[in-house]
Amino acid sequence: MDSLLQDWPEPVVCVQSLSESGLSTIPDRYIKPPSDRPSLSITSKQNQHSIPVVDLRGLMDDVAGCRATIQAISAACREWGFFQVVNHGVSVELMERMRETWRSFFQLPIKVKQAYANLPKTYEGYGSRLGVEKGAILDWGDYYFLNLMPASARSRQMHWPAQPCSLREITNEYEREVAKLCQTLMKVLSISLGLDVDYLQNAFGGGGGAGECLRVNYYPKCPQPDLALGLSPHSDPGGLTVLLADHRVGGLQVRKGDAWVTVQPLPAALVINIGDQIQVLSNCMFKSVEHRVLTNPTNERISMAFFYNPRSDLPLAPAQELVTPERPSLYRPMTFDEYRMYIRKKGPRGKTQVESLKAQ
Numbered sequence: 001m002d003s004l005l006q007d008w009p010e011p012v013v014c015v016q017s018l019s020e021s022g023l024s025t026i027p028d029r030y031i032k033p034p035s036d037r038p039s040l041s042i043t044s045k046q047n048q049h050s051i052p053v054v055d056l057r058g059l060m061d062d063v064a065g066c067r068a069t070i071q072a073i074s075a076a077c078r079e080w081g082f083f084q085v086v087n088h089g090v091s092v093e094l095m096e097r098m099r100e101t102w103r104s105f106f107q108l109p110i111k112v113k114q115a116y117a118n119l120p121k122t123y124e125g126y127g128s129r130l131g132v133e134k135g136a137i138l139d140w141g142d143y144y145f146l147n148l149m150p151a152s153a154r155s156r157q158m159h160w161p162a163q164p165c166s167l168r169e170i171t172n173e174y175e176r177e178v179a180k181l182c183q184t185l186m187k188v189l190s191i192s193l194g195l196d197v198d199y200l201q202n203a204f205g206g207g208g209g210a211g212e213c214l215r216v217n218y219y220p221k222c223p224q225p226d227l228a229l230g231l232s233p234h235s236d237p238g239g240l241t242v243l244l245a246d247h248r249v250g251g252l253q254v255r256k257g258d259a260w261v262t263v264q265p266l267p268a269a270l271v272i273n274i275g276d277q278i279q280v281l282s283n284c285m286f287k288s289v290e291h292r293v294l295t296n297p298t299n300e301r302i303s304m305a306f307f308y309n310p311r312s313d314l315p316l317a318p319a320q321e322l323v324t325p326e327r328p329s330l331y332r333p334m335t336f337d338e339y340r341m342y343i344r345k346k347g348p349r350g351k352t353q354v355e356s357l358k359a360q
Ligand code: OGA
Pocket: 215, 217, 231, 236, 243, 245, 251, 252, 291, 293, 303, 304, 305
């Protein structure tokens, strides 16, 4: 293992403690350079556009209904890389319990949470930064990270919060339901790309092989939301992301051409986005899209990102079926273990990683 990832380069300050100290200006470490600030960077379009909403009940319909639903997802992947799903099979009541149990965790005293302080080597536990570059400008957010699957990589007991006592069971139940949704989406995406229905799942390591991780993001109130970001622009390194966002407090923005479009989640919806590994497997037919999170001066925000990833030791490359003389393979084979080292070292950096691979 890379020695750079043994520890953080500076003592980690939890953002919640800064926020709760009542300061009216934020420390310099969180102030973005002018061009990266939310108010000055490329135009923010509010509600002029929004990401597509797809009703997954259509997949149970007759052939025509099923086809139309697959078509809608395919168009969303090509045009946006992001969409919301409703009637997705994950119980809305379970989504609510998930929010509640994790909210209770983040309400625990900071000392209790710091017992789970994480390290850059695996990220498991409670943390406040991504990347190990000394002196980096930091994001205004804390998070909790867990590996859920495969069973061999599952975070050990010591990395799981002991309180609230229902957290573990609720998270496990949520994992089972969201994994089923991801398996369905993998089929839909395979068909949309003209591949065998099980192509993407097999490329991810088959039935029990895929990786699943959870990152619960906690964005405390920020007194200067025009200077900082809750999460800097990035694309997700893995396969698919299923986000359970707060429909009362917005913050997520998606890149659309030269604009940032605010996502307004419907109450029962889950937000889906394509990660870099699907961009690679699809030879860039589907693109992972940059997104970022704004901070909020009056409300804290919690979101839960479930990452569905390839098995970490399989080399991934564009599907042969999608490589032609006119469209040569854009990526060399690489394992996900190798790939995610970049974000683990450098932190969120837009789409620089997947773009730099293409240039080689
Ligand atoms: C992420 C992410 C968005 C959000 O965790 O990768 O993009 O709204 N989260 O918190």
